[in-house]
Amino acid sequence: MTEPFRQLVFCPQDPQWISTGREKQIDLETVLRSVGLIASQVDVSSEGRFAIGEQFLQHINFMGCAPAVEFTPGQDKKLNDTQYWHQFTFVLIPPERNQPACYIDETMAKPKCPACNKRTALSSGQNYFDDSKSRFSCPHCQHSSDLCELDWREFGGCARTMVSIVNVYPKEAIPTESLLLQLEKLTQIDWRYFYYYGHLVSDKA
Ligand SMILES: [Zn+2]
Numbered sequence: 292m293t294e295p296f297r298q299l300v301f302c303p304q305d306p307q308w309i310s311t312g313r314e315k316q317i318d319l320e321t322v323l324r325s326v327g328l329i330a331s332q333v334d335v336s337s338e339g340r341f342a343i344g345e346q347f348l349q350h351i352n353f354m355g356c357a358p359a360v361e362f363t364p365g366q367d368k369k370l371n372d373t374q375y376w377h378q379f380t381f382v383l384i385p386p387e388r389n390q391p392a393c394y395i396d397e398t399m400a401k402p403k404c405p406a407c408n409k410r411t412a413l414s415s416g417q418n419y420f421d422d423s424k425s426r427f428s429c430p431h432c433q434h435s436s437d438l439c440e441l442d443w444r445e446f447g448g449c450a451r452t453m454v455s456i457v458n459v460y461p462k463e464a465i466p467t468e469s470l471l472l473q474l475e476k477l478t479q480i481d482w483r484y485f486y487y488y489g490h491l492v493s494d495k496a
Contacts (some may be wrong), residue, residue: 292401293373293490293494294373294377295488295489295490296376296377296457296458296489296490296491297359297457297458297460297461297487297488298383298457298458298459298486298487298488298489298491298492299351299456299459299466299484299486300366300394300448300453300454300455300456300462300484300485300486300492301453301454301455301456301457301466301482301483301484302448302449302450302451302452302453302454302480302482302484302485303452303457303478303480303481303482303485304351304437304480304481304483305392305480305481306391306449306450306451306475307451308450308451308452308480309387309451309452310452310478311387315412315479317477317478317479319384319452319454319478320341320384321345322474322477322478323341323382323384323454323458324325325477326344326346326470326473326474326477327344327345327346327347327350327380327462328343328344328346328349328470329341329342329343329344329347329352329384329433330342330343330344330345330427333364333381334364334453337349337442338341338472339378339384339493340381340382340383340387340390341382341383342362342380342381342382342386343362343380343382347362348444350466350469350470351456351459351464351465351466351467351470352464352465352466352467353461353463353464354383354463354464354465355460355463357479360380360458360459361378361379361380361458362379362380363446364378364379364381365378365379372444372447372488373403373457376396377458378458379458380456380457380459381420381456381458382454382456382457382489383453383454383455383456383457383493384453384454384455385491385492385493386452386455386493387451387452388451388452390451391403391439391449391451392449392450392451392453393425393438393439393447393448393449394447394449394485394487394489395413395438395443395446396446396447396461396485396486396487396489397413397414398414398460398489399414399445399446399486400412400413400443400444400446400447401444401494402441402443403435403441403442403444403445404427404429404431404434404436404441405440405441405442406429406432406433406434406436407429407432407434407480409429409431409432410429411429411430412433417430421435422459423470423473425437425438426438426439426485427441428471430465435451435459440481443485445484445485445486447475447485447487448485448487453492454478455487455492455493456490457474458463461486461488462486464476466484471473471484473481
């Protein structure tokens with residue numbers, strides 16, 4: 292079993308959005324490089340995994356007294372893959388998916404039902420999902436929603452396109468408003484973010 296990763300994940304507000312379409316051709320990697328969030332790939336074989344860019348710390352605020360954040364990979368080549376990728380903060384741009392994928396922090400998430408606008412804490416121990424875990428049943432009004440229709444705030448998200456900052460702590464790494472505005476301007480779509488503790492968002496949910 293792979294060790295979970297703490298991630299800060301950006302995604303478009305529209306779960307179906309992808310960077311290429313009939314009327315647009317946006318290279319997300321170029322966008323992120325142009326704002327200085329990413330530099331080059333961590334190494335030649337690590338497709339989609341980038342070192343942080345020179346403006347990274349202008350875009351992501353780190354709270355707390357002394358966050359232990361490493362930005363460069365260790366030199367110890369004897370480390371196995373799992374240990375290596377847990378040592379330092381990097382930016383992951385997974386391939387865009389055919390369908391939106393949903394990632395939820397079930398210990399923190401309180402999704403809001405689109406029918407009655409009431410929130411439900413998933414941590415209550417009750418199961419509100421169907422067997423395939425693609426729908427949520429609201430305990431307040433019994434309305435059944437696709438997971439992508441719920442408002443997850445910063446503890447869940449649903450998207451075909453994601454950008455993940457890997458190995459940062461929830462609420463300790465906070466994106467600036469300016470970064471979200473720049474992403475919006477360069478991609479013509481609103482972006483949001485959430486925190487996720489689990490496998491990398493490039494892996495199967
Ligand atoms: Zn409801």
